[in-house]
Amino acid sequence: MTDVMILAAGLGTRMKSRRAKVLHELAGRPLIAHVLRAAFELAPEAIFTVVGHQAEEVESAVREQTARLIENQLIASPDLQFVMQAEQKGTGHAVMAAHDRLTSRRGPLVIVAGDAPLIGGATLKNLVETHRAEKNDVTMLTVMMDDPTGYGRIIRNEDGSLLRCVEQKDASPEELAVREVGVSIYCFDVSALLGALDRLTTDNAQGEYYLTDVPRIMQQQRSKVGLLRHSSAEEVLGVNTRIELADLDRKLRDRKLRELMLSGVTIVDPATTYIHQDVQIGQDSVIHPQVIIESTSRIGSGCTVHSWTRLKNVEIGDNVAIRNSCVIEDSTIRDGATVGPFARLRAGAEIGEKAGIGNFVEVKKSKIGRGTKASHLTYLGDATLGEHVNVGAGTVTCNYDGVRKNETVIEDDVKIGSDTMLVAPVRVGRGSVTAAGSVVIKDVPPDSLVAGVPAVVKKKLK
Numbered sequence: 315m316t317d318v319m320i321l322a323a324g325l326g327t328r329m330k331s332r333r334a335k336v337l338h339e340l341a342g343r344p345l346i347a348h349v350l351r352a353a354f355e356l357a358p359e360a361i362f363t364v365v366g367h368q369a370e371e372v373e374s375a376v377r378e379q380t381a382r383l384i385e386n387q388l389i390a391s392p393d394l395q396f397v398m399q400a401e402q403k404g405t406g407h408a409v410m411a412a413h414d415r416l417t418s419r420r421g422p423l424v425i426v427a428g429d430a431p432l433i434g435g436a437t438l439k440n441l442v443e444t445h446r447a448e449k450n451d452v453t454m455l456t457v458m459m460d461d462p463t464g465y466g467r468i469i470r471n472e473d474g475s476l477l478r479c480v481e482q483k484d485a486s487p488e489e490l491a492v493r494e495v496g497v498s499i500y501c502f503d504v505s506a507l508l509g510a511l512d513r514l515t516t517d518n519a520q521g522e523y524y525l526t527d528v529p530r531i532m533q534q535q536r537s538k539v540g541l542l543r544h545s546s547a548e549e550v551l552g553v554n555t556r557i558e559l560a561d562l563d564r565k566l567r568d569r570k571l572r573e574l575m576l577s578g579v580t581i582v583d584p585a586t587t588y589i590h591q592d593v594q595i596g597q598d599s600v601i602h603p604q605v606i607i608e609s610t611s612r613i614g615s616g617c618t619v620h621s622w623t624r625l626k627n628v629e630i631g632d633n634v635a636i637r638n639s640c641v642i643e644d645s646t647i648r649d650g651a652t653v654g655p656f657a658r659l660r661a662g663a664e665i666g667e668k669a670g671i672g673n674f675v676e677v678k679k680s681k682i683g684r685g686t687k688a689s690h691l692t693y694l695g696d697a698t699l700g701e702h703v704n705v706g707a708g709t710v711t712c713n714y715d716g717v718r719k720n721e722t723v724i725e726d727d728v729k730i731g732s733d734t735m736l737v738a739p740v741r742v743g744r745g746s747v748t749a750a751g752s753v754v755i756k757d758v759p760p761d762s763l764v765a766g767v768p769a770v771v772k773k774k775l776k
């Protein structure tokens with residue numbers, strides 16, 4: 315069984331941030347969540363996360379992502395362990411902090427930096443397989459970079475074996491010209507690793523314990539050191555600055571948009587469309603320019619999403635039209651419904667089949683029945699609307715009495731006149747009509763016309 319260690323204690327000085335680097339978000343997830351996802355593909359027995367800066371937040375980010383993957387049945391529950399590195403004295407020091415927890419571990423240990431979010435599970439698997447096949451004590455992933463600036467250089471002997479790893483700040487001009495770099499991804503035999511850790515020193519430009527020095531020390535101790543050169547530089551890029559963060563975001567986004575287009579989704583302008591990694595969109599849906607779709611949103615087939623709309627964590631059926639400039643979060647929209655322009659749905663809004671939510675309508679925590687329409691200037695909060703209701707312009711469910719939120723129920727086939735105030739808790743019976751300007755403070759019986767302030771029954775309709 316393999317174990318994984320993620321180094322995530324650093325602040326990330328070059329981010330110029332008060333937030334720990336691994337908490338900065340890429341494509342809607344903290345950096346560390348991306349690394350975890352890859353790590354889980356190894357089906358590790360234990361995952362050690364070395365934490366320091368904002369340790370609690372990093373720990374909860376790890377737990378949250380793990381819970382999400384378990385929920386989606388992508389992984390079985392792993393043994394999550396957190397190692398505190400209170401003072402950050404380098405990547406080698408981070409591993410030293412876990413020393414006592416490692417002594418009892420048997421299997422190979424994969425160590426990855428928490429700031430290389432594009433790393434794929436297949437690459438980690440290949441690293442472990444190579445490590446086993448070559449019977450190495452450490453196998454270090456390397457890559458050729460067109461611009462290796464900032465990375466540790468891999469200096470090889472003539473026979474190709476490792477001479478040493480040298481950090482940018484410690485390298486001579488000749489060494490800086492080397493384009494092969496280490497990417498902070500290793501597979502270690504645990505006992506060989508522990509044997510070498512004790513010998514680490516801070517004799518370098520940054521006065522830190524470098525994990526990159528460990529392979530050379532192991533070599534001196536007659537351990538077998540393997541270098542595995544990976545073909546994709548892009549996949550192992552680390553994030554050190556916000557510029558690199560934005561660069562990777564663009565790469566991930568591009569990858570996602572291509573995937574969607576190849577699967578039959580029209581993206582009118584990929585350059586201005588932002589779609590997060592876990593979003594699903596069905597065939598023949600059309601996404602117009604300047605749309606943002608976040609979180610685990612699911613959109614069916616034959617839908618249209620028009621410009622300047624933001625969707626977050628939505629569940630949308632087939633043939634739904636979302637017009638311009640809508641903001642929709644945590645909501646469900648069923649087949650054939652139409653929403654917007656300028657609509658706001660949130661907190662568990664549920665829009666029924668073929669329903670219509672129009673301009674300047676806000677729907678919060680409300681269920682809108684099939685074929686029901688609220689076309690203009692309306693607030694529906696904590697309400698349940700039946701089928702084929704028509705809500706006139708300017709209607710408000712007055713759901714908040716200053717202390718608690720109260721519910722409004724509007725039964726099937728009701729017509730709510732323009733500018734009706736529904737003072738909750740209140741129920742409007744099936745087939746009833748409220749006249750324009752009614753202030754409804756009492757339940758309305760079925761098939762009645764009410765009017766006035768406060769509204770009273772004027773006549774029975776049946």
Ligand code: UD1
Pocket residue numbers: 321322323324325326335336364399401402403404405406407408427428429430464465466467481495496497498523524525526551552554
């Ligand atoms: C490191 C490598 C470098 C490699 C590069 C690849 C060392 C000395 N250098 O440099 O050779 O090319 O990664 O991206 O290892 N961390 C801790 N505790 C610490 C210091 C760092 O947990 O005391 C964590 C950080 O949170 C980060 C990871 O280790 O996730 C890497 O640290 P970082 O400072 O980014 O290392 P680099 O300078 O990029």
Ligand code: CA
Pocket residue numbers: 427429552553554
């Ligand atoms: Ca780094």
